[in-house]
Amino acid sequence: MKQILCPQCRGITQKERIVPGETVLCAQCAHPLLKTSEHDLIADVPDCLYCSSAIQDGDVSVYCPECGAEFHHECWLENEGCSTYGCTQTGVLKSAPLKITAEMLEQAAYSADVQRRTFINGIPQPSEPNGPGCFGVLFVSFLFVFLIFGV
Template identity: 35%
Template sequence: MVSKQFQFSCACGALLAAERRLAGRQGKCQGCGAVFEIPQPGVLSTAPRADAIAVQEVCGICQTAIAEDDPRTLCQACDLPYHAECWVENLGCAAYGCSQVNVLKVGPDIRIPSPASPLPGSRQPGFPQAGQSPLGASGYQGGALPSAVDRAAASPTLAWDYLWMGASAVGVFLSILSYGGPSAVTGLAALVAYAFQQDKSHWGPAATSLLLSAVGVVFGLRLSLLFWQAT
């Protein structure tokens, strides 16, 4: 489809052709290089005279012509053309009052979540609900207890999550020589604790604990058989 063009004369005498949508915009004469406002169309014609020169569009930021092969950005709100580079440098549109002004700017209202903010679900005391401590279940004797207590002060749920998963991990090691027993206990504890947990979206620790326990039971059984038969 050929867009309708209209013709007008530049002050230098050159006959210029412009698409109708460009009326009122900044244009540049390729003959004399003058930048001017493209006039409103007079007579529209799909067949401009062969000697008419196409008027060049002018970037609304740097006020120089946008060449045919220049990367360009059209403002999606006001439809003004810009050099792609100028658009990025200007952080968006340059038209006064346009909604795309400063559209690329990262404002102070865009917040990057800080690591200090509480994890989802950690505000609710999800665990323990079962009244059973995984500490006792697996005979956890790790040296990580003091730091876990520190975390407990900041977020009780988080501390329990660590203890819980830690206990399951220790259970795996204990299970290697005891036919998977400790892992069976931690796995059961994880199931019970999750069943009584109020915040069901907080399932990560329970799933991790369960997975560790399953591994502990399977490998514990096999390795224990091998070990006790060998001695």
């Protein structure tokens, strides 16, 4: 029994056997999971294109929506997408680099400073709306230098 993970709704569709010329749809959201042509050769025990080991019955697999390559679910996540050279799904799960602005750092330092002063040993303290204070300015300065020079 094949278990195919839907990239759209994260549901698992179980399929006894995939035959050439068949389109497999997600059981939950009807998203197309795999489309085969009549000329495709479908192995009984296919190999994962990332780790090269067999995808056994009961293993959750993912088919690349672009090229149709089959992967173990864990391999798809570890590789952050397809491992087929030239496929548009290569690295599709990679997250964009986090961009931190000086304003974000200043606000984070101010919030941390206010939160630190709000409770000391479980006792509420009056908040100070006068800005980040000495600790906040020092913290922002340190982070700014760290981000710029990598020190």
